[in-house]
Amino acid sequence: xxxxxxxxxxxxxxxxxxxxxxxxxxxxxxxxxxxxxxxxxxxxxxxxxxxxxxxxxxxxxxxxxxxxxxxxxxxxxxxxxxxxxxxxxxxxxxxxxxxxxxxxxxxxxxxxxxxxxxxxxxxxxxxxxxxxxxxxxxxxxxxxxxxxxxxxxxxxxxxxxxxxxxxxxxxxxxxxxxxxxxxxxxxxxxxxxxxxxxxxxxxxxxxxxxxxxxxxxxxxxxxxxxxxxxxxxxxxxxxxxxxxxxxxxxxxxxxxxxxxxxxxxxxxxxxxxxxxxxxxxxxxxxxxxxxxxxxxxxxxxxxxxxxxxxxxxxxxxxxxxxxxxxxxxxxxxxxxxxxxxxxxxxxxxxxxxxxxxxxxxxxxxxxxxxx
Ligand SMILES: *Cc1c(COP(=O)(O)O)cnc(C)c1O
Numbered sequence: 001x002x003x004x005x006x007x008x009x010x011x012x013x014x015x016x017x018x019x020x021x022x023x024x025x026x027x028x029x030x031x032x033x034x035x036x037x038x039x040x041x042x043x044x045x046x047x048x049x050x051x052x053x054x055x056x057x058x059x060x061x062x063x064x065x066x067x068x069x070x071x072x073x074x075x076x077x078x079x080x081x082x083x084x085x086x087x088x089x090x091x092x093x094x095x096x097x098x099x100x101x102x103x104x105x106x107x108x109x110x111x112x113x114x115x116x117x118x119x120x121x122x123x124x125x126x127x128x129x130x131x132x133x134x135x136x137x138x139x140x141x142x143x144x145x146x147x148x149x150x151x152x153x154x155x156x157x158x159x160x161x162x163x164x165x166x167x168x169x170x171x172x173x174x175x176x177x178x179x180x181x182x183x184x185x186x187x188x189x190x191x192x193x194x195x196x197x198x199x200x201x202x203x204x205x206x207x208x209x210x211x212x213x214x215x216x217x218x219x220x221x222x223x224x225x226x227x228x229x230x231x232x233x234x235x236x237x238x239x240x241x242x243x244x245x246x247x248x249x250x251x252x253x254x255x256x257x258x259x260x261x262x263x264x265x266x267x268x269x270x271x272x273x274x275x276x277x278x279x280x281x282x283x284x285x286x287x288x289x290x291x292x293x294x295x296x297x298x299x300x301x302x303x304x305x306x307x308x309x310x311x312x313x314x315x316x317x318x319x320x321x322x323x324x325x326x327x328x329x330x331x332x333x334x335x336x337x338x339x340x341x342x343x344x345x346x347x348x349x350x351x352x353x354x355x356x357x358x359x360x361x362x363x364x365x366x367x368x369x370x371x
Contacts (some may be wrong), residue, residue, distance in 0.1 A: 005367040005369070006156060006232075006281070006365075006366070006367055007249055007250035007252060007281055008247075008248070008249040008267040008280075008281055008282045008286060008366055009198065009247075009248060009249075009251075009307065009366060009368070009369050010043065010044075010045075010245060010246070010247050010248075010362055010367070010368045010369070011245070011246045011247075011248060011335070011368075011369045011370075011371060012045060012048070012049075012245055012368055012369070012370050012371070013244050013245075013371055014048075014052055014244075014370050014371065015227060015371070016242050016243070016244045017044070017049065017052060017055070017226065017227070017228075017244045018036075018056060019241075020054065020225065020226050020239055020241040020242070020244065021033070021035065021053070021056055021058070021209050021226060022056075022230050023239050023241060024220070024222050024225060024226065024239065024241075025238070026207060027213075027238070027239055028204075028209060028213075028216045028220045031044065031189045031216040031217065031218060031219055031220050032059035032060065032062045032200070032218060032219040032220075032264065033058055033059055033060070033219070033220055033222065034058070034059060034060035034061065034062045034082065034202070034219055034220070034221045035049070035050075035053045035058045035060070035061055035062065035222065036061075036062040036063075036205075036221050036223035036225070036226070036228055036311050037049055037050055037053070037061055037062065037063055037068070037072075037224060038062065038063045038064035038065070038084070039064065039124075039359075039360040040066060040360070040364070041121075041227075042223060042224060042226075042227045042229075042245075042356070042359045042360055043227075043245055043359040043360055043361075043362045043367040044227055044244060044245055044359075044368070045079055045370075046063075046068060046072065047071065047072065047077075047290060048074070048368065050079075051075075051077070052075045052200075052368070053079065054077055054078070054079055054171070057293045058079060059080075059317075060077075060079065060080050060081070060082060060219065061077070061079050061080070061081045061082070061175070062081075062082050062084055062221055062223075063081060063082070063083055063084065064083070064084055064085040064087050065083065066083055066087065066091055066095065066100070068083070068092060069081045069083050069095075069098060069100040070094070070098050070100075073098045073099070080101055080125075081100050081101060082100075082101040082103065082127055082161070082217060083095065083100050083102060084103055084281060085103070086103070086105060087102065087103070087109075087135070087156045088135045088345070089109070089112045092112055092113055092116040092124075093116055093120060095124075096116060096117060096120050096122050096124060097120075098224075099125075101125045101126065101127060101160065101161075102124060102125070102126045102127075103126070103127055103129045103137070104128050104129065104151070104157075105128075105129040105137040105138050105139065106139060106147075106148055107146065107150045110126070110128075110147075110150055110151055110154055110363050111154070112151075113126060113154070113155050113156075114154040114156050114241075115156075116136075117156035117157060118155070118156045118214065119175070122156070123157070123158050124158065125153075125160050126157055126158070126160065126161075127159075127160060127162060127163050127199070127200075127202075128132060128147065128148065128159060128161070128162040128163070128199070129163060129164070129165075130144050130162065130163070130164045130184060130187050131146075131164070132164045132165075132179075132180040132181075132183040132184045132187075132191050132203075133167055133176065133179065133180045134164075134165050134166075134180075134184065136148065136165070136250060137198075138164065138165075138219075140146065140162075141183040141184065141186065141187050143188040143192070145187075145190055145307055146160075148187070148191075148257050149190075152196060156267050159199050160171070160199055160200060160202035161199045161201070161202060161219070162187075162188065162199045162200070162201055163201070163202045163249055164180065164183075164184045164202075164203045165202060165203065165205065166203060166204070166207060166208050166215075167179055167180065167206055168207070168208070169204070169205060169206075169207030169208040169211060169212060169215070169231075170205075170206065170207030170211070170230075170231035170234065170235040170305055171207070171234055172233065172234040172235075173211065174211060174234075176213075176271045177207075177208065177211075177212060177262065178212075178322055179204070179316050181203060181212070181215050182212070183303045184201075184203050186335055188201055196211060197233050200218045200219050201217040201218045201219070202217055202218060202219040202220065203215070203217060203222060204216055204220045205220075205221055205222070205223060205231070206222050206223055206224050206225035206226075206230075206231040206235075207231045207232065207235055208220070209222055209225060209237060210225070210230075210231075210235050210236055211236050211238070212345055213268075215343045217360060220356055224356060224359070225239070225241055225357065226241075226244075227243065227244045227245060227359065228241040228243040228245075229241075229243055229345070229355050230345075231356075231357075232354075233345070235334075243335075243343070243344070245334065245335075245344070245359065246332070246334055246336070247329045247332075247333040247362060247366070248330055248331065248332055248334030248335060248337060249281060249282045249330075249333060249334065250276045250281075250327075250328055250329060250330055250331060251279070251280060251300065251325055251326065251327055251328060251329040252278075252279055252280065252281050253278060253279035253327070254276070254277075254278050254279075254326065254327065255275055255276075255277055255279075256274060256275070256277070256278050256279075257271050257274070257275050258264060258271075258274055259271055259273050259274060259275075260272070262309070262350045263277070263308050263309030263311060263317050264308070264309025264310040264311075264312060264317060265309070265310045267292070267308060268293070268294070269302070269308045269309040270309055271308075271319070275320075275321060275322075276316050276319075276321065276322065276323065277308065277317050277318060277319055277320065278300070278317070278320055278321050278325050278326070278329075278331075279315055279316070279317055279318075280298065280315065280316050280317075280318060280331045281293065281314060281315055282315070282316060282333060282353035282366075283311055283313045283314040283315055283316060284311055284312070284313055284314045285359035285363075285365065286314075286363060286365055286366050287312040287330040287358075287362040287363050288311060288333065288359070288360065289310045289347070289350075289351040289353070289358075290310065290312075290351075291309070291310070291350075291351045291352060292307070292311060292347065292350040292351045293309075293310050293311045293358040295307075295350035296311065296347070296350050297336075297342065297346075298316075298331050298332060298342070299331070299332035299335055299337055299341075299342055300318065300320065300325050300330070300332075301323075301325060301327055301329060302337055302340060303323065303340075305318050305319055305320050305321070305323075306318070307319075308317050312341075316333070333347075333348060334347060343355075344358045344359055354356050360361060
């Protein structure tokens with residue numbers, strides 16, 4: 001199997017993923033855990049990660065879009081699945097058909113869901129989305145009472161949960177996150193005030209799990225932390241998780257380059273002495289960002305070497321100086337050889353982005369291998 005796939009592959013360490021999940025579960029107990037698997041499980045592979053979460057008895061899965069939920073159902077996943085993104089009214093029958101939990105983010109949507117469920121003679125499961133300060137989707141906290149009232153009246157809707165989302169729980173300054181939590185709890189008073197059973201309450205993402213245990217409530221929604229990456233540099237590392245994803249390739253070509261002979265498109269790099277260089281079959285067409293040009297480094301045979309010249313769609317050139325390397329040598333783009341490592345945080349710095357974008361951009365052209 002290994003031999004027939006591309007020399008470039010993502011390796012996912014399922015043991016480490018299990019370990020990270022257990023640590024999060026332990027730290028946030030007795031809250032339920034919703035494993036967030038959107039964007040191909042942060043590059044780790046949607047279906048395989050979902051299967052593992054099912055084996056580990058995760059309480060819930062979270063995805064962003066309808067198609068992700070459908071793929072999981074078609075792959076035999078029967079855990080409850082919340083689709084967290086915004087949706088259109090004409091998608092509602094498909095949500096119902098696949099037994100996916102909907103995010104209701106307005107009274108209008110709620111009524112559309114109620115009507116569709118009535119027509120299909122099923123009960124729709126929804127989580128109500130409250131906007132406590134993200135201004136993305138959800139009913140504003142200051143208008144939420146009418147929304148909750150309307151939700152109670154929908155006969156064909158089971159309001160299983162009510163949730164919100166933090167804008168900056170991974171920051172060292174938690175004042176805005178605390179304000180959001182306060183607003184959310186205030187909204188939730190509706191239930192006790194009216195003696196209505198409170199649905200599952202949730203607001204916490206990775207940053208919240210690490211820094212705001214008081215926000216765990218009934219369920220937490222870890223995304224990036226599950227994959228062993230911290231949501232920011234500033235966040236307190238109250239849990240020790242380790243990366244699950246490595247990105248590796250292999251040397252496919254070796255050459256010497258004469259001084260003054262430019263490398264790659266637009267000739268932006270010229271060696272000033274004779275160098276040895278290897279070509280590695282990965283590029284921005286795989287999600288190895290072109291913006292890392294003149295910054296990126298890789299590991300070969302336990303040493304760090306710079307990528308030279310423009311990163312192209314499918315190939316990069318690495319300067320190994322006076323060292324030796326041979327066709328087939330492993331090249332680590334993200335990961336560790338036991339002694340040295342290159343993290344997705346480093347790639348994020350080179351590309352001027354955040355680790356989330358690095359992980360979610362390793363595209364499906366790169367085969368995933370599970371260990
Ligand atoms: C992406 C997402 C999460 C997970 O965020 P992380 O920072 O990766 O933990 C949780 N909730 C919602 C609504 C999301 O969109």
